């Protein structure tokens with residue numbers, strides 16, 4: 278999604294000279310509209326990417342199915358549905374996807390959920406420097422990502438920096454997963470915000486500087502000041518490394534406690550409703566929290582890093598369970614956030630082992646919880 282009524286289509290072709298052009302319309306096979314964009318490519322040690330095309334199309338009507346074809350126009354027709362203009366809206370939320378059989382079952386369940394927008398808090402392909410795995414990840418998610426907006430932020434597996442051989446971070450991620458950062462006043466693809474159907478959604482960067490003098494901190498402070506709760510009654514944040522976590526995995530990482538100590542006050546004062554994280558390969562839901570204590574004015578913290586990557590589950594937990602942790606379980610799955618109206622949303626966590634009808638954890642979230 279780019280702005281309130283546009284969408285960026287991104288695709289990669291092997292053949293150079295393919296036009297960065299998308300033709301589209303609201304009926305199958307009929308494309309009265311056409312838009313042009315840019316083509317880029319990148320090098321990673323000896324790997325040369327295909328041509329990466331990015332085209333922004335629109336203005337588009339809300340809650341409408343558009344049919345489209347991409348250059349060189351020999352590929353099949355795709356279609357996507359734009360998000361609704363207002364409530365209700367449904368989000369699928371899952372991090373740490375990878376490309377295993379577990380990933381496939383997660384994606385299969387998500388595809389049946391009738392979601393409007395995907396929110397992905399980092400760790401996408403687990404290419405881990407093997408660039409062809411970015412291409413296979415693209416093919417794996419294409420059936421879903423070509424149909425709905427996928428809004429992502431980065432995880433540690435996207436860094437792909439190697440001493441001497443490749444000194445730049447996020448080369449592939451930034452080239453392949455271009456997000457609408459400029460539209461929110463950000464200068465980095467690693468953090469940005471966007472608004473959809475009554476929600477202000479902030480994507481933070483665990484692996485970009487986050488201290489009080491950093492560009493990300495200043496941007497976040499400004500971004501939160503711009504939020505109009507009448508227009509967007511809900512404010513949601515995604516970040517890769519969780520600020521609250523009672524799993525043994527990833528304890529004591531600077532990206533978690535350092536970012537929390539820098540930015541928790543900003544989110545608390547802005548009355549952020551929910552903070553989603555990944556990184557830990559399990560599911561955990563906290564109560565509303567501020568500075569490690571239950572606080573009715575703080576956000577609900579949810580770890581949803583159980584998409585299904587090759588590293589497996591994080592099964593060991595700190596014992597006894599902290600009181601602020603309400604539900605925790607190491608199983609693969611995904612989350613769904615049904616925002617019904619300006620005051621009520623239902624969050625549910627779905628295990629892959631279960632039929633889609635079975636919801637393992639579910640709560641109603643009310644807004645405002647605190648004035």
Ligand SMILES: [Fe+2]
Pocket residue numbers: 373400432433434517555556557
């Ligand atoms: Fe991670």
